[in-house]
Amino acid sequence: MTAASENWTIASAADAARARAVLARLLADAEVPAFDRARFLGALGVRLRRALAAGGADLTVTADADGGLRVVLGGPEPWEQALVCPAPVPAPPSGLDGAPLAEALLDADTDADAVLARLAETEELLRFHREELHQTNQGVLALHAELEAAARAQRELLDGERAARAEAENARRLLTFLANASAVLHASLEHEDILRRLPELLVPEYARHVDVWVVGDDQSPPGERAAAAVTAARTGRPQHAAPHPGELPGVDDLPASALSPDRPLLSLPLGSRTVQGVLTLVAPGERFDPDTTVMLLELARRAGIALDNARQYEQHRDVAEALQRAQLTDLPATRGLDLAARYLPATHGLNIGGDWYDAFSQPDGSVLAVIGDVTGHGLRAAVIMGQLRTALRAYAVEGNGPARILTLLHRMLRHQQPELYATCAIARFTPGEPGVVWAAAGHPPAVVRGPRGEVRVLEDKPGIMLGVPVPYTYEEHTLELPAGSTLALYTDGLVERRSAGIDAGIDRLAQAMGALGGADLVDLDAAADALLKPMLHDSEHDDDICLLLCRTTPDSL
Missing domain, CATH: 3.60.40.10 (PPM-type phosphatase domain)
Known part of the structure; x- marks a missing residue:
């Protein structure tokens, strides 16, 4: 099939209006949707106005029987537009004199109404999507808040787990030391050997310095004994001497000792039934750890039992030796x-x-x-x-x-x-x-x-x-x-x-x-x-x- 083509001269606003009216009729006959017609004719009108302002231009319209329409506008600003129409496009008229301007005006209102209806639908759709987007954003924000709360809770759980693991590891370390130290102390039945091993076990990890005072031992002058040690020997209760209260479990607080004004002292009585001596420790750092103090209290108790066993053993041995020597x-x-x-x-x-x-x-x-x-x-x-x-x-x-x-x-x-x-x-x-x-x-x-x-x-x-x-x-x-x-x-x-x-x-x-x-x-x-x-x-x-x-x-x- 051959294409029908016409060339129109656009020299006045009337020519432009007639051209627009003819093209509107052709597009309507070719069953082009109103929205697409309005968009095409709107763009054509703007180009025709510019062409008239420049002195006019030629407009070539080519109709293809298969449903194609091609429009070419010459002049200083050439413009070309091709449309694919649902139905065959009628052949364009040879001139513009018979263009029905009144009907074109009414048809333009119809197209404008269709466009406005389409715009209303689009606005409603946009409003719906905007509301949906708002709800989605609210859900996303709520989800983010829940995720943040979950992450915060997870961090708190992880921090708590790490703290619990550290506490359990410290407890395991203290219990292991207590068991090993107890085995060392109870392995000996020599009083002096037990007193010698205590400082070896505790320095330097648990004490900077250790002093063991045996009650009744007059080798050290009373002025060289810490007041906390004397109090512990007299009362049988552990004593803590430092510039600030230690608030240690099971321990009484005293003012700082004159023998150690800068570092806390911890004086622990030794003895299972009676106080046989006092173990005094100088803190390895700025203070005594509460958990470590509990372990030290138990170690002092076990050391007292070991000393008591050694004393009974020595008495038993002396009696048995005397008996056997007599035989x-x-x-x-x-x-x-x-x-x-x-x-x-x-x-x-x-x-x-x-x-x-x-x-x-x-x-x-x-x-x-x-x-x-x-x-x-x-x-x-x-x-x-x-x-x-x-x-x-x-x-x-x-x-x-x-x-x-x-x-x-x-x-x-x-x-x-x-x-x-x-x-x-x-x-x-x-x-x-x-x-x-x-x-x-x-x-x-x-x-x-x-x-x-x-x-x-x-x-x-x-x-x-x-x-x-x-x-x-x-x-x-x-x-x-x-x-x-x-x-x-x-x-x-x-x-x-x-x-x-x-x-x-x-x-x-x-x-x-x-x-x-x-x-x-x-x-x-x-x-x-x-x-x-x-x-x-x-x-x-x-x-x-x-x-x-x-x-x-x-x-x-």
Whole structure:
């Protein structure tokens, strides 16, 4: 299809009005919507007015049967517009003389009304969207406020969690220190050792300086003691001395101490039942932390218990030592027989056991050498040891030999102390006889050194321990001992160590006896010391030690 095109000359306002009217009719016939017509015609009118102001212009209108309309306005300001119409566009007229201006004016009002209606709809739509946008903005603002509140609450929760974690970590650290410090303090039963360890534990983390004042200790003049320490000793209550109140839990406040005017002092009484001393700490910083103070109060209480335990232990040990020392006999001076003995308490624990030695003459002139060991430690073991020693002497006075004495002791212990056991070895030396008669009840074997240095262990099987709940009769053994021979009786503490068995210790003792020489063969006391030196090279032992040496001399033959 071909396009129809017309050229109109626009020389006056009437020409412009007619051109606008014709184009309005063409667009209406082509079913162009009123809003689009009004917008196009409005733009055309403005261009035509400008063209007239410039002296006029040519207007070319081209109509395409397929629904296209092209308008070209010449002149100083060329303008061109193309429209796609819903329906075919009629061919434009060849001239403008027959343009219906009146109808065009009415049609223009109709188009303006359509545009205004469209604008009203648009304004209503805009109002609706504006209200919707306002509501959305209000929701967004409310959401932002809720998010801000949630973020603030989350920050507060995180801060609280961090504070709780820090508090829990500090509590864990304090409890760990308290447990470790308590273990250190209660591991010792020495009063002085506990007092020495307290400053080592507390400086410098919990105190800049620590002073321990033991009540009744007059080594430090009263003027050198802080008033808080004196008050704590008198009242039994913890005292805090500083320029400002500490308000610490369970602690009384006092003015600043003259001995430490710049740093707070904390004086804590030591003692579980009575005040044994005062622990005074100089603050490591500007003040004492309340949680740390609670830990220090508990540490002072536990230190007081440790000191009280050490004091009771020392009293118990002194009584037991005195009892046991009283049971150790003086060795008799006997013709033809030299005797030497050593007793060493254990270096660990209560230090008092049931080890004992004894040597005494019988009515017939023979000498009994005895060594024994009661199971257990402490006062009970020492008391039972004393009972056995007394009973043994009584049975010996009646003329009983070593085996019969052990049998009677076994019967007595079974009936009187059924839960207690003991080992014992008895050797009887008779003047004028070259041998020794011996018997043993569960005791380590004796070691013999001959006059020429030969050493042997008496491997004869000993009887059962005294007190074992079965009837038993012990046997005697006879051993020849030429003059110059040495018989060693001992308790298991001499030869037994945790790191090695008892057999290794017995071998070590046999080697030490074989190595005796020189002055050791002349002086039996020197021989005893020479034997203990290699046997106790580590200087520590877990059990008591008894050693009884018996050496025959030519006078015994």
